[in-house]
Amino acid sequence: MSYKLEVAFGPANELLNSLHTYLCKKFYKKTDLGSEWARQTEQKLNKTLASALAETEISAEWKLMYLLLHLCPHKENAERFLAWFERMTAGDMYELLAPYMSSFPGELGAIRDRWLSLLSEWNRQYFVGTDPKLLEWLSEDAASRRARIGTLPPDALAEQITNGLYFEPGAECEKLVLSPQYHFQPANIIYTFGGLTVCQYAVDGSYDDLADEPSRRLYRQLRSLSEKSRLRILRYLNAGPRSFTEIVRYIGISKGITDLSRESPCL
Numbered sequence: 001m002s003y004k005l006e007v008a009f010g011p012a013n014e015l016l017n018s019l020h021t022y023l024c025k026k027f028y029k030k031t032d033l034g035s036e037w038a039r040q041t042e043q044k045l046n047k048t049l050a051s052a053l054a055e056t057e058i059s060a061e062w063k064l065m066y067l068l069l070h071l072c073p074h075k076e077n078a079e080r081f082l083a084w085f086e087r088m089t090a091g092d093m094y095e096l097l098a099p100y101m102s103s104f105p106g107e108l109g110a111i112r113d114r115w116l117s118l119l120s121e122w123n124r125q126y127f128v129g130t131d132p133k134l135l136e137w138l139s140e141d142a143a144s145r146r147a148r149i150g151t152l153p154p155d156a157l158a159e160q161i162t163n164g165l166y167f168e169p170g171a172e173c174e175k176l177v178l179s180p181q182y183h184f185q186p187a188n189i190i191y192t193f194g195g196l197t198v199c200q201y202a203v204d205g206s207y208d209d210l211a212d213e214p215s216r217r218l219y220r221q222l223r224s225l226s227e228k229s230r231l232r233i234l235r236y237l238n239a240g241p242r243s244f245t246e247i248v249r250y251i252g253i254s255k256g257i258t259d260l261s262r263e264s265p266c267l
Helices: 011-023 025-030 034-044 047-054 060-071 078-087 090-100 108-125 132-146 154-161 216-225 228-237 244-251 255-262
Strands: 004-007 175-181 189-193 196-202
Touching: 004 132, 004 154, 011 060, 011 078, 011 108, 011 132, 011 175, 011 196, 025 034, 047 108, 060 090, 060 108, 060 189, 060 196, 078 108, 090 108, 132 175, 154 175, 228 244
Parallel strands: 004 175, 175 196
Antiparallel strands: 189 196
């Protein structure tokens, strides 16, 4: 058993990914862009939008936006996606989403109005200033990954593209759509809708790495290793595979802390 693998990208993807990153307030310090990016971005926003986003959380409503993005025929720029979204009536949205969802988080017309307003202002005040080289870099990454479809089984290729995520074939994963993203590195953004899974995967590297500076990947690895417990775990694993219980016993700290040490998004 296998699933259908698709690699797709349009600038509208990164419109959502950038706002997703800004809304994940507790995750700022774990992203490559960090808290400083969030602070600088807030300074670009007017008070009305900044206040609205400060009160907005990642929710089931936001999850709908990624399904709508997947189903939208116009991802080639943010403006066309937003224009398409604005034309959608509540009935249109229901018909489009119903094959993928058995329940909805609220009145679809109100959801459309709320997120259309936030996304439109986010696009105008932040995303429109995105470096075109970034979007070209993401588009090129998607094209190179797409060219590899068929060279490996879908699950093996998906694992390579996502740097280690394994999507098991089965009834819960009949189609996997992968899209490259920059803002939420090094994590991935994953949502499932019935047999459809959409994953915005972190591209390994950066479009703006400088020749005389360490890459973001190297910096991330060095930052991960700066924690003493992680260094002890790596030294312990050097002798061979160990179970989680063996690692906990050897390190002598709680299971929760050990779990964080080994599952840091930076590793």
